[in-house]
Amino acid sequence: MTSFSASDAALEGFHLIRRRWRIVLGWAGFNLLSLIMLIVLSAMLSVIAGGGRQAMALAGLVIGLSVLFAQAILAAAVFRVEMRPEEPAFMHLRLGRDELRLVLIWLITLTGGWVLWWLSMLAGHAVGAGGIWLELAAMALAVYFGVRFALTPPIGFAERKVDFPGSWRLTRGRAAPMLGMLALSACLIGLVMVTVMAALAVIAFASGGLDGLAGIFGGAEAMKRHPGLFLLAFAIEIILTPVLWALAMAPLAAAYRAFAGTDPPPLGEPLRL
Structure with missing residues (x-):
């Protein structure tokens, strides 16, 4: 096992963006195409559904799964850069078993989290006024399980299997540094989002005052009044999405490499577009 630094792992996404910024911009193009x-x-x-409630529900499900698959492609691309950079893929983007496995892992995780939340709410209503403590305990338990199973996605990519017990084994005795890495990573992601939105708000306010602010946060009407600001906000959102995926997934890959004892990819590898 190689040494593990929670702070270094949390910053791995920034290192990836610095080394492979052209590829990250390419991912923004994929995000726009998606x-x-x-x-x-x-x-x-919408045309096929014809306004029927069940048909619209099915259409919503299809769209939701499409979004999930598109995000899985981006997440897998980050893992591919971090763990299998030599694998042939255009800008490290593919749609195959690795991406399907990530979708399955996310669905299982979301289902487990929903079940835990539902049981806590049910127990809280049954107990009554004291149920708040059960809900707080359930939240703490969810955080603990989230930390222990956090390495399931990189394991799924690196070892090509859905292995929740494997994540549990790798994080045994390392819950504290893992929690620190995840917390720091979440804070950094939040800081990037706040910084970008604040800069965008300053530009909008300087351009059109309060009406300019409405131009980037409004809908179709805002686009008519301030098309330039609206398009700027849209472009930043398109670019920001792959950046956030890199900041979120790269630390998990770094933690997996450290705990599993695998070597990181060479930093001097030429960029592939």
Whole structure:
């Protein structure tokens, strides 16, 4: 096992962006293409559904799964850069078993979290006024399970299997540094988002005052009044999405490499577009 630093691992996403910034920009292009395809798919499904409630629900499910798969492709691309950079793929983007495995892991995780929340709410209502402590205990338990199972996605990518027990074994005795890494990573992601939004708000306010602020946070009407600001906010959102995925997934890959004892990819590898 190589040494593990929670702070270094949390910063791995920034190192990835610095080393592979061209690829991250390429991922922004993929994000834009995915959004365009999603809009087209939504329009097609709306026409096919014909306004029926069940048909619209099915259309919503299809769109939700499409978004999930698109995000899984980005997350897997981050893992591919971090753990299998030599694997052939255009900008490290693929749609295959690795991505399907990530979707399955996320669905299992979301289902488990929902079940735990539902049981805590049920127990809280049964107990009555003291149920708040059960809900707090359930939240603490959810955080603990989240930390212990956090390495399931990188394990799924690196070892090509859905292995929740494997994550539990790798994080045994390392829950505290893992929690520190995840907390620091979440704070850094939040800081990036707040900084970007604050800068965008300053630009909008300087350009059009309060009406300019409405131009970036409003809908179609805002786009008509301030198309330039609206498009700027849209472009930043397209670029920010892969950046956030890099900041979120790269630390998990770094933690997996440290705990599993695998060597990191060479930093001097030439960029591939």
